[in-house]
Amino acid sequence: MEKRSSFTGRIGFVLAAAGSAVGLGNIWRFPYLAARYGGGMFLLTYILLAVTFGFCLLIAEIAIGRKTGKSVICAFASLDRRFSFLGYLAAFIPMIILPYYSVIGGWVTKYAALYVTGGGASASKEGFFSAFTAEPIEPLAWFAIFIGLTAVIVLFGVEKGVERVSCVMMPVLVVLTVGIAVYSLTRKGALDGALYYLRPDFSAFGIETLLAAMGQLFYSMSLAMGIMITYGSYMKKDISIVSSARQIGIFDTGIAFFSGLMIIPAVFSFSGGDAATLNQGPGLMFVTLPRVFEEMPLGHAVGAVFFLLVFLAALTSSISLMETIVSIIRDKFHISRRLACLAVLLLALLLGIPSSLGNGLLDSVRILGLSFLDFFDFISNSVMMPIVALLTCIFVGYVIKTGTLTDEVALNAPFKEKRLFHFVIRYVAPVFIVLILVSSILNTFGVMTL
């Protein structure tokens, strides 16, 4: 049995958890959701959910991990045997996310390579992105490179290296995101975009806004899939859970906020913010940013650094996704690290192919009206993660009772938000999640439109 290692201090823990949290979710996914679901209204909904829900769930997961000292499958089982299924359910989600995450990772790799080799100008041409993703072979190749790289790193287990890379990368990423956002804001017509992004338009509110914001919250903070439980199990007892959770939340939400500010005003500046562009979805970052870089002084160099950083942020996240799956498989089947890596790699390659081909060859194949990539994204973020989050709240609120965890949280520092925690976990969160889930399912099948 390997000895369970632990993070050296609070900074180490916060950085590692933030390294998992900050990734494509913040830079690629958040801006396109905000653009699609009414700008300011989405931002407001997201922030409200983050400071209540996100905060409490993050605390709950870290506390479960630290209390049991186990990773997800065993953690639930050791607190209550009847809930071991929840561990399995949570553990299943990374396997759905990893393949399509790596498809986007492949796109980022392509853009990074393009900018580094001085081909940035072509990326800003009209139709470049759609032509690139519609083509079958090239995106598949980049996807394979990205996930192959992930697998190699997981195989050799250079976690220390990953940690070091994150420490340098994160601050540079923050500076660059803020810098590009400021530049974006000074473009002609960008102010309308800033207003769209910052001023809530209450008429734009709908059940989809809520569902999308909630799904994004889980995704972005790596919640509802057992990751934070695993991280919590590595945390020392003398470190404050509350302030760590707060810092992770602020960091993660901050990067998402600035990514939106970098992309949405630019969309308005280039296209006047027409509905079709705002609704573009997954391609938004890849279409808008190259145009910003084209106009910017030294834009190609900035573009190269930017896409390299996004590439690294995506890579550290995909590494931790794969690492999670590998360790679960190894615990379960007692096989070697190499075999487990190979199995996960092959499975992810296979599952990623439809997502990669979804914009070209398989464009006409739709599930519930969604392309493969959007479908995997929807199933994991908008269906499975809310279910896992709901069951976690019920588990904590009614089965083991919030007191079990608040004692753990209060081990080293007073838990001032104890009542908020109790209230959110027991009442607000479950009712809220059920309402959103039910109405969104009815919505999807057209029984009811809200």
Ligand code: TRP
């Ligand atoms: N939070 C990551 C992001 O924002 C994505 C993600 C979700 C993730 N679950 C994860 C990353 C688990 C690592 C591990 O991009």
